[in-house]
Amino acid sequence: xxxxxxxxxxxxxxxISTVSRALHRPDMVDAETRKRIDVAVSALGYVPQGVGRAxxxxxxxxxxxVVPRIGASAFAQTIEALRQGLGKANYTLLLAQPAINEQAxxxxxRTLIERGVDGVVLLGNDCPSAWLDLxxxxxxxxxxxxxxxxxxLPGAIGFDNYIAGQQxxxxxxxxxxxxFAFISGHLASNQRARQRYQGLLETIAAGGGRLSRxxxxxxxxxFADGYExxxxxxxxxxxxxxxxxxNDYLALGAMAGxxxxxxxxxxxISVIGxxxxxxxPFVNPPLTTIRFPSVEIGTIAAETLxxxxxxxxxxxxxxxxxxxxxRRSSTGPLQHGRKHG
Amino acid sequence: xxxxxxxxxxxxxxxISTVSRALHRPDMVDAETRKRIDVAVSALGYVPQGVGRAxxxxxxxxxxxVVPRIGASAFAQTIEALRQGLGKANYTLLLAQPAINEQAxxxxxRTLIERGVDGVVLLGNDCPSAWLDLxxxxxxxxxxxxxxxxxxLPGAIGFDNYIAGQQxxxxxxxxxxxxFAFISGHLASNQRARQRYQGLLETIAAGGGRLSRxxxxxxxxxFADGYExxxxxxxxxxxxxxxxxxNDYLALGAMAGxxxxxxxxxxxISVIGxxxxxxxPFVNPPLTTIRFPSVEIGTIAAETLxxxxxxxxxxxxxxxxxxxxxRRSSTGPLQHGRKHG
Numbered sequence: 006x007x008x009x010x011x012x013x014x015x016x017x018x019x020x021i022s023t024v025s026r027a028l029h030r031p032d033m034v035d036a037e038t039r040k041r042i043d044v045a046v047s048a049l050g051y052v053p054q055g056v057g058r059a060x061x062x063x064x065x066x067x068x069x070x071v072v073p074r075i076g077a078s079a080f081a082q083t084i085e086a087l088r089q090g091l092g093k094a095n096y097t098l099l100l101a102q103p104a105i106n107e108q109a110x111x112x113x114x115r116t117l118i119e120r121g122v123d124g125v126v127l128l129g130n131d132c133p134s135a136w137l138d139l140x141x142x143x144x145x146x147x148x149x150x151x152x153x154x155x156x157x158l159p160g161a162i163g164f165d166n167y168i169a170g171q172q173x174x175x176x177x178x179x180x181x182x183x184x185f186a187f188i189s190g191h192l193a194s195n196q197r198a199r200q201r202y203q204g205l206l207e208t209i210a211a212g213g214g215r216l217s218r219x220x221x222x223x224x225x226x227x228f229a230d231g232y233e234x235x236x237x238x239x240x241x242x243x244x245x246x247x248x249x250x251x252n253d254y255l256a257l258g259a260m261a262g263x264x265x266x267x268x269x270x271x272x273x274i275s276v277i278g279x280x281x282x283x284x285x286p287f288v289n290p291p292l293t294t295i296r297f298p299s300v301e302i303g304t305i306a307a308e309t310l311x312x313x314x315x316x317x318x319x320x321x322x323x324x325x326x327x328x329x330x331x332r333r334s335s336t337g338p339l340q341h342g343r344k345h346g
Numbered sequence: 347x348x349x350x351x352x353x354x355x356x357x358x359x360x361x362i363s364t365v366s367r368a369l370h371r372p373d374m375v376d377a378e379t380r381k382r383i384d385v386a387v388s389a390l391g392y393v394p395q396g397v398g399r400a401x402x403x404x405x406x407x408x409x410x411x412v413v414p415r416i417g418a419s420a421f422a423q424t425i426e427a428l429r430q431g432l433g434k435a436n437y438t439l440l441l442a443q444p445a446i447n448e449q450a451x452x453x454x455x456r457t458l459i460e461r462g463v464d465g466v467v468l469l470g471n472d473c474p475s476a477w478l479d480l481x482x483x484x485x486x487x488x489x490x491x492x493x494x495x496x497x498x499l500p501g502a503i504g505f506d507n508y509i510a511g512q513q514x515x516x517x518x519x520x521x522x523x524x525x526f527a528f529i530s531g532h533l534a535s536n537q538r539a540r541q542r543y544q545g546l547l548e549t550i551a552a553g554g555g556r557l558s559r560x561x562x563x564x565x566x567x568x569f570a571d572g573y574e575x576x577x578x579x580x581x582x583x584x585x586x587x588x589x590x591x592x593n594d595y596l597a598l599g600a601m602a603g604x605x606x607x608x609x610x611x612x613x614x615i616s617v618i619g620x621x622x623x624x625x626x627p628f629v630n631p632p633l634t635t636i637r638f639p640s641v642e643i644g645t646i647a648a649e650t651l652x653x654x655x656x657x658x659x660x661x662x663x664x665x666x667x668x669x670x671x672x673r674r675s676s677t678g679p680l681q682h683g684r685k686h687g
Binding site: 066075084095097104113116120228229231257260286288291 | 406407408415416419422425426429433436438439440441442443445453454457458461462568569570572573598599601602605624625627628629630632
């Protein structure tokens with residue numbers, strides 16, 4: 006049973022109109038009361054009347070997705086596949102994005118649920134329990150996609166980032182590289198980044214390679230971030246012949262940073278990314294990368310969610326799809342006459 | 347006065363429940379009737395009850411945007427700036443996308459309006475009059491962004507693609523290039539592409555250059571499309587020393603296609619794009635391009651729309667922002683010893 010405005014007012018000990026004002030005209034309510042109301046709204050999973058409620062008896066034929074970044078990103082292909090899959094069944098995909106790096110921002114999810122959707126997709130988030138609670142309390146099926154194997158709920162569709170990390174390291178070890186550097190996504194806030202790191206770390210260690218702490222840089226997942234990180238790594242004057250980048254955006258930026266210092270890729274330094282982004286075959290040199298099942302995730306998410314909406318059954322157990330090395334020209338055998346290291 | 351379900355039923359001469367079925371369970375209504383209902387719904391600007399209607403008296407604090415492509419695209423920076431601008435005023439941006447290349451697809455726009463939004467953004471569309479009608483009939487302010495100067499409605503925010511085309515051609519002419527090839531977006535369906543073409547065509551003609559019909563290829567705006575188009579152009583065995591690409595996605599793909607045939611950029615062929623996409627400074631060689639005011643468009647759209655929502659006044663006259671040449675290394679002076687042409 007979904008919570009009502011009354012339930013919220015009762016929990017906080019204020020009038021219904023105060024709760025309503027806090028939700029619609031927050032500037033008219035003092036910060037302390039607003040905060041207590043927020044806590045109650047969150048605890049009860051309350052969603053304002055009107056919309057979801059008005060449509061409770063019929064399909065809205067829309068699915069809402071919360072994504073970390075709507076524009077250019079590693080998720081673009083997944084979003085497109087999801088949209089196409091839903092579109093085939095005459096469903097519209099509505100997208101909303103929280104303030105960047107603020108997983109605590111419940112507003113986009115709340116907006117989607119308020120507007121009335123038949124199901125929810127959470128893409129590439131660590132899925133804070135407050136989000137999952139809000140969805141569950143509104144009785145909606147949810148697909149958590151780009152989920153990591155270590156963090157997989159029912160309805161999860163993703164892949165094993167540990168194995169992806171392992172694949173990258175194994176490829177470079179097989180080319181005789183032993184001295185590594187790593188530009189990573191943010192490890193504290195990103196489960197996938199942590200698992201990739203763990204996979205490559207254990208593989209490098211097992212293969213007798215070295216990844217010194219000083220040659221690990223954390224960065225946002227943008228081109229410019231990769232460029233800056235590569236310059237920073239070179240400034241340490243420590244030897245490495247292979248650079249592992251947390252995704253292809255970082256890798257493209259990093260290659261520009263290395264080139265600018267006169268280094269040749271792959272002769273002086275081999276570079277590998279993750280994701281197999283759309284641009285990766287077309288850059289110079291074409292980028293070796295670990296392919297993620299980006300399109301498949303979107304397609305399966307659409308099918309699974311539509312089936313759950315139709316059947317009113319629970320979402321299926323986690324589905325983890327394979328990742329694979331895509332070997333192009335940005336990696337090559339260790340060269341002894343190289344400029345760096 | 348917004349149209350009702352009854353109005354639609356009366357216009358078509360069927361029962362209200364048939365109209366309702368056609369909207370929510372289209373598979374249960376025969377195609378002929380469905381088509382007539384679609385025509386009536388469109389003519390009347392009808393939007394289903396419940397949502398927009400239920401919220402008529404209060405702000406939804408959300409803005410809906412219809413975008414041609416949600417994933418990686420030239421629009422990514424604009425969408426992010428728009429989201430940030432709206433976010434500052436506590437507004438959520440909801441995005442929906444029509445089936446690709448189907449401007450006739452009214453569904454995403456309808457879904458957004460049904461869900462209740464305070465304003466609408468149409469991004470990078472030619473803005474079919476059916477869309478504008480539906481928005482006007484629901485009394486919502488609308489910003490048409492990435493609008494071309496030649497196609498600018500009130501609330502338009504964009505830039506002059508004719509001038510952008512001119513800037514690209516002038517740059518190449520100043521480097522002594524006289525033989526051109528052009529990979530364009532689809533001219534029939536894209537006003538911006540047509541204007542870019544017109545600007546560069548008149549500039550090339552005025553400067554005594556040549557752009558033969560056989561060296562003009564139309565393509566979708568993707569990396570792979572640029573790659574294929576470049577290969578196709580080379581297969582004609584006609585001379586050209588400068589390749590103009592309709593956006594940076596095409597240009598990156600085209601450079602890969604040229605390199606594969608052993609051509610050096612810019613020594614053998616100069617390449618220029620449009621947009622100054624996020625990747626363009628980081629590719630090899632860094633891409634010369636015409637910068638579009640992508641971020642500014644998003645920022646101004648958010649401000650303008652929020653002001654119109656607050657004041658309930660009409661949107662301001664069209665705002666056209668400047669474009670500029672960003673000179674990098676993919677273009678250079680005409681070389682007489684080059685391989686091609």
